[in-house]
Amino acid sequence: MLVVDNICAAYGAIEVLHGISLRVEQGEIVTLIGANGAGKTTTLTCISGLHKPKSGRVTFEGKELVPVPCHDIVRLGIAHSPEGRRVFPRLTVAENLELGAYIRHDKDGIARDYQRIYDLFPVLRERQQQLAGTLSGGEQQMLAVGRAMMAQPRLLLLDEPSLGLAPLIVKRIFEVILELNRLGTTVLLVEQNARMALRIAHRGYVLETGQVIAQGTGAELLADPKVQAAYLGE
Amino acid sequence: MFETVAQQLIIGLTNGMVFALVALGYTMVYGILEFINFAHGDVFMLSAFFALTLVGVIDVGQFHGPMLAVLLCGIVIASAGFGAVVNLSIDRLVYRPLRKSPKLAPLVSAIGVSFLLQNIGLIWGALPLAVFGGGGQPAAPKSFPQLLPSDNLLGAGSGLTLQIKDVLVIGASLAVMTALYLLVTRTKLGKAMRATAQDPQAARLMGIDTDQVVAATFLVGGGLAGFAAVIYALYINTVYYQMGYQNGLYAFTAAVVGGIGNIPGAVLGGLLLGLVRAFSDQFIGAQWQPAVLFGILIVILVFRPAGLLGSTAREKV
Ligand SMILES: Nc1ncnc2c1ncn2[C@@H]1O[C@H](COP(=O)(O)OP(=O)(O)OP(=O)(O)O)[C@@H](O)[C@H]1O
Ligand SMILES: [Mg+2]
Numbered sequence: 001m002l003v004v005d006n007i008c009a010a011y012g013a014i015e016v017l018h019g020i021s022l023r024v025e026q027g028e029i030v031t032l033i034g035a036n037g038a039g040k041t042t043t044l045t046c047i048s049g050l051h052k053p054k055s056g057r058v059t060f061e062g063k064e065l066v067p068v069p070c071h072d073i074v075r076l077g078i079a080h081s082p083e084g085r086r087v088f089p090r091l092t093v094a095e096n097l098e099l100g101a102y103i104r105h106d107k108d109g110i111a112r113d114y115q116r117i118y119d120l121f122p123v124l125r126e127r128q129q130q131l132a133g134t135l136s137g138g139e140q141q142m143l144a145v146g147r148a149m150m151a152q153p154r155l156l157l158l159d160e161p162s163l164g165l166a167p168l169i170v171k172r173i174f175e176v177i178l179e180l181n182r183l184g185t186t187v188l189l190v191e192q193n194a195r196m197a198l199r200i201a202h203r204g205y206v207l208e209t210g211q212v213i214a215q216g217t218g219a220e221l222l223a224d225p226k227v228q229a230a231y232l233g234e
Numbered sequence: 235m236f237e238t239v240a241q242q243l244i245i246g247l248t249n250g251m252v253f254a255l256v257a258l259g260y261t262m263v264y265g266i267l268e269f270i271n272f273a274h275g276d277v278f279m280l281s282a283f284f285a286l287t288l289v290g291v292i293d294v295g296q297f298h299g300p301m302l303a304v305l306l307c308g309i310v311i312a313s314a315g316f317g318a319v320v321n322l323s324i325d326r327l328v329y330r331p332l333r334k335s336p337k338l339a340p341l342v343s344a345i346g347v348s349f350l351l352q353n354i355g356l357i358w359g360a361l362p363l364a365v366f367g368g369g370g371q372p373a374a375p376k377s378f379p380q381l382l383p384s385d386n387l388l389g390a391g392s393g394l395t396l397q398i399k400d401v402l403v404i405g406a407s408l409a410v411m412t413a414l415y416l417l418v419t420r421t422k423l424g425k426a427m428r429a430t431a432q433d434p435q436a437a438r439l440m441g442i443d444t445d446q447v448v449a450a451t452f453l454v455g456g457g458l459a460g461f462a463a464v465i466y467a468l469y470i471n472t473v474y475y476q477m478g479y480q481n482g483l484y485a486f487t488a489a490v491v492g493g494i495g496n497i498p499g500a501v502l503g504g505l506l507l508g509l510v511r512a513f514s515d516q517f518i519g520a521q522w523q524p525a526v527l528f529g530i531l532i533v534i535l536v537f538r539p540a541g542l543l544g545s546t547a548r549e550k551v
């Protein structure tokens with residue numbers, strides 16, 4: 001479904017991705033783990049088009065993404081819940097969700113999806129008219145995930161959805177990811193919380209200083225002594 | 235005394251409406267690009283020249299009644315369109331190529347564009363048209379014909395003057411502001427504008443073409459300036475090539491007082507400025523006008539650095 005082929009990316013003169021390659025197949029949950037600054041976020045932004053790689057190719061369902069402007073990539077079926085949540089602080093919860101559906105025109109479908117997201121995250125239903133900037137961190141994260149879902153993506157990019165959240169809410173977010181995947185959404189998940197991510201993922205990639213240093217199924221990576229030592233704190 | 239106060243209230247409100255309309259253009263662009271379009275006041279000025287040219291070419295003075303009303307509406311719409319297109323073109327030709335440069339580059343360019351437009355105003359004022367006094371003195375103020383009825387609605391004997399044109403200026407301005415409010419809060423474009431202002435990258439992830447949103451913002455801001463220009467010209471009856479400089483400065487001040495980037499703030503700031511100006515002219519003296527206005531600006535900013543309705547902290551979580 002998604003093929004990232006040997007991309008290099010830089011900020012100014014500093015290259016931070018040195019030839020990353022990875023694949024995500026239809027129906028999978030794939031996770032990207034690695035230390036701070038490894039290039040996980042940059043990899044996701046190179047897919048959603050916020051950042052453009054210097055070289056290499058990104059193809060989604062056979063279509064080359066690098067030349068496509070960011071605002072059109074979401075129209076191809078890729079939604080990105082970015083690092084740091086990035087909800088629109090002075091818009092209400094409902095307006096944030098509405099903007100998630102910016103590319104859609106099916107009024108009825110959109111109305112149904114609001115309810116679906118409010119069912120997944122009941123607290124958002126209670127806070128519909130509240131400004132997103134006044135939500136707690138966990139609530140904002142739920143909103144960020146919900147907003148990305150409103151685009152009805154076939155591929156969902158999630159950047160650290162569990163960052164800074166209480167264990168119970170982390171659990172809830174991971175449950176929702178599994179639920180979405182069960183309903184057919186393919187997920188590429190970046191996580192600091194490597195253990196939980198590898199548990200729910202079909203496959204994973206380990207990034208270190210802009211390169212893929214290991215890959216395998218979730219179970220394989222969980223059992224890999226190097227991964228255990230570096231990322232699972234054992 | 236009551237009549238003096240009421241009179242200054244009317245004058246302050248009408249002037250304040252014009253400031254508010256121009257202030258909206260500064261604040262909307264600032265809200266999205268964090269950039270002060272210093273040429274905005276001069277778009278206002280050129281639009282007034284455009285309106286005066288139309289008035290002269292059509293010879294509007296010879297019409298009366300409904301025909302005059304229709305022509306005036308046409309001139310208002312055409313001038314708003316003119317302001318919109320000029321503002322959009324400035325963005326396309328000057329600011330957009332500098333979007334990724336350090337912030338100072340577009341700012342300095344905006345000052346340059348401001349002078350450029352003033353010079354265009356000078357050249358325009360030299361056109362040999364009767365409404366420009368033949369064009370012999372391009373820098374001289376040009377009188378804009380008294381087209382709106384100036385009868386006193388309160389009766390000729392009243393000590394208080396409320397002209398039809400006061401009511402028209404205030405009414406039309408309120409209508410335009412309401413339309414803007416609905417545009418920004420209710421429409422998809424308005425939501426895209428607010429999203430882009432708050433987080434342009436996240437807005438692009440939603441599928442919003444932020445370049446288009448910026449263009450739309452310049453278009454709307456320019457249209458408001460063009461509208462304000464005709465209102466001003468019909469009300470003050472003078473246009474000159476530096477009118478954008480002075481009114482632009484006041485409107486910019488209004489936007490800052492209200493909280494730059496904040497749309498209701500620009501309206502509040504504009505009205506406040508208009509009222510303060512009217513009362514200070516009446517009770518303190520016109521020669522003190524800038525001192526009083528900017529004194530109040532400084533006091534407000536000392537106590538509310540982000541302006542009356544501005545938020546002090548940028549809510550980036
Ligand atoms: N906007 C930027 N400008 C300059 N350098 C950047 C920028 N964003 C990221 N970098 C650099 O690129 C490298 C990779 O950053 P990236 O954000 O992709 O890492 P990450 O794996 O997501 O890290 P984290 O786990 O901390 O989120 C880092 O060295 C970082 O300093
Ligand atoms: Mg990151």
